[in-house]
Structures are given as structure tokens and as C-alpha cells.
Amino acid sequence: MFHLIKSYLSFILKAKNEHGVHSPFVFDLVCKCFYDLTKYPEYDALDEYRTSLLNNHTTIDVTDFDTDSQAIKSNTREIAAIAKNAGISRKRAQLLFRLVRYFQPKEILEVGTSLGLATSALALGNTRGKIISLATCPNTQNQCQLHLQKFNINRVNYITTEFSSFLNSIDFTTSTFDFIYFHSNHSKKATLEYFDTLLPTITNETIWIFEDIHRAQEKEEAWQIIKNHPKVTVSIDTYQWGLIFFRKEQNKEHFYIKTEQNLSSKFFKKIRI
Numbered sequence: 001m002f003h004l005i006k007s008y009l010s011f012i013l014k015a016k017n018e019h020g021v022h023s024p025f026v027f028d029l030v031c032k033c034f035y036d037l038t039k040y041p042e043y044d045a046l047d048e049y050r051t052s053l054l055n056n057h058t059t060i061d062v063t064d065f066d067t068d069s070q071a072i073k074s075n076t077r078e079i080a081a082i083a084k085n086a087g088i089s090r091k092r093a094q095l096l097f098r099l100v101r102y103f104q105p106k107e108i109l110e111v112g113t114s115l116g117l118a119t120s121a122l123a124l125g126n127t128r129g130k131i132i133s134l135a136t137c138p139n140t141q142n143q144c145q146l147h148l149q150k151f152n153i154n155r156v157n158y159i160t161t162e163f164s165s166f167l168n169s170i171d172f173t174t175s176t177f178d179f180i181y182f183h184s185n186h187s188k189k190a191t192l193e194y195f196d197t198l199l200p201t202i203t204n205e206t207i208w209i210f211e212d213i214h215r216a217q218e219k220e221e222a223w224q225i226i227k228n229h230p231k232v233t234v235s236i237d238t239y240q241w242g243l244i245f246f247r248k249e250q251n252k253e254h255f256y257i258k259t260e261q262n263l264s265s266k267f268f269k270k271i272r273i
Contacts, residue, residue, distance in 0.1 A: 111181070202231065223237075236256075
């Protein structure tokens with residue numbers, strides 16, 4: 001907790017709103033997407049999806065790969081508990097929806113699926129986009145698929161796999177991703193491996209989002225390495241997320257942007273908001 005508070009206070013000292021942003025690209029993104037106050041009807045669908053999970057008290061066996069040892073860990077959890085503790089928050093789901101709506105990516109990769117709270121936001125943001133959703137647990141992936149189908153979200157290619165194995169199998173001569181969402185508790189080593197492996201897929205319009213970049217010291221270290229990579233021209237730190245862009249026409253700049261999430265009075269009660 002001390003690390004989280006320290007990193008948050010450091011972020012607040014650096015963070016700005018749209019008035020402190022001099023890049024036209026980032027200024028438009030902040031004003032038209034981050035701070036978009038429109039009450040989109042899709043928000044109701046996202047809330048209904050969340051409620052359906054929070055009211056589901058079925059238990060499933062959850063298996064996952066340990067990111068360091070690659071050993072498989074397993075335990076029994078309630079679907080409602082997974083949704084509450086491991087799923088993306090309501091505010092972040094709305095922002096993720098707006099980001100997809102703003103950029104309209106055609107090919108989306110989600111690295112680390114849980115029960116589909118983020119997947120539903122990705123899908124609703126662009127109803128014509130295609131999504132590849134990676135998970136290591138077949139039971140949570142199956143629940144994700146069943147719930148998304150109930151909400152008529154059928155454009156997701158579900159793959160249960162160890163992430164490194166799948167990413168190393170990609171044909172880089174034919175595969176590009178407009179939008180990649182790294183949504184899992186990856187270690188520093190794994191995060192940097194995924195980053196290096198996927199670099200050949202980037203285009204000038206690519207956006208990558210890394211979740212919980214300040215959650216632990218090693219995640220901050222991974223984020224520092226990523227945002228300083230020579231191919232990354234723009235990075236945005238929202239505290240909860242790190243966004244990177246590879247726009248060749250942009251001068252290299254790092255931004256710290258305040259959002260509704262990290263200014264919430266609930267932050268210190270539940271810092272993952």
C-alpha cells in the first residue's frame with residue numbers, strides 16, 4: 001500500500017488536464033475522449049453485463065500460469081467474486097469503450113481475458129471490429145464467451161493459451177493489431193517479452209494500453225522501459241493505465257493526464273478504481 005500511495009502522490013504532482021497539453025493529437029484525445037461526458041446507451045449494456053456477473057454465484061475452478069515459473073495454479077472461486085475483485089472497474093470500462101469508439105480499430109487483441117468486462121467494452125466501442133481474446137484459464141474463458149453471447153456479442157475469437165506461445169506463433173507478415181489491451185497481472189519480464197514480440201505488428205495508428213502500471217515496483221520499471229523505447233513517440237500515464245503510440249510525425253513526449261478515475265474520493269479506499 002505504501003508503494004501505491006507514494007506512486008499516486010508522485011503522479012498527482014505531474015498530472016495535468018487538457019489545459020496543460022500542447023500536443024494537438026493528445027489535446028483532442030483528452031477533450032473528445034477522456035473527458036467526453038456523453039451518456040452513451042452502451043453504458044447501460046456494460047452495467048447490465050456487470051450486474052449479471054455480480055449476481056452469478058456459481059463457482060468455477062480457475063487455472064492460471066504463474067508468470068515467473070510457468071507453473072499452473074488452480075483454485076475454486078465464485079464468478080461474482082472474480083468479477084468484483086479481478087474485473088475492470090465501471091469507470092475504466094466506460095473509458096475503454098470511449099477509446100475504441102474514438103479510434104475505431106479494426107483489429108483488437110486483448111492479452112489476458114477474465115469474465116469479459118473489458119471485452120464487452122472493446123466490442124461495443126466498434127461493432128465492426130474483430131477481437132482476439134487470450135486467456136490461460138479455459139473455465140473463465142468459457143464463462144466469458146457464454147455471457148458475451150447472451151448480450152449478442154459474437155465477434156470475439158476466444159483462444160485459451162499460454163500467452164508467450166501464442167504471441168511467438170504470430171505471422172508478422174500478415175498480422176497487425178490497431179489496438180492491444182494488456183489486461184492481466186503480468187510480471188516485468190513477461191510484459192517486456194510481450195512488448196518486444198509484438199513490436200513487428202505496429203503501424204502508425206497503433207494504440208497499446210497497459211493496465212495497472214504503478215501497481216508494483218517492477219510494473220513501474222517495465223513501464224519506464226516501454227515508454228522510453230525509441231519506437232514509442234507518445235505515452236500517456238493515467239495512473240491506472242499506460243497508453244503508448246507509435247506516430248512517426250509526433251515529437252517524443254510523455255504525458256500525465258488526470259481522469260475522473262484517479263480524482264475520485266474513493267481512490268484511497270480502493271486504489272484500482
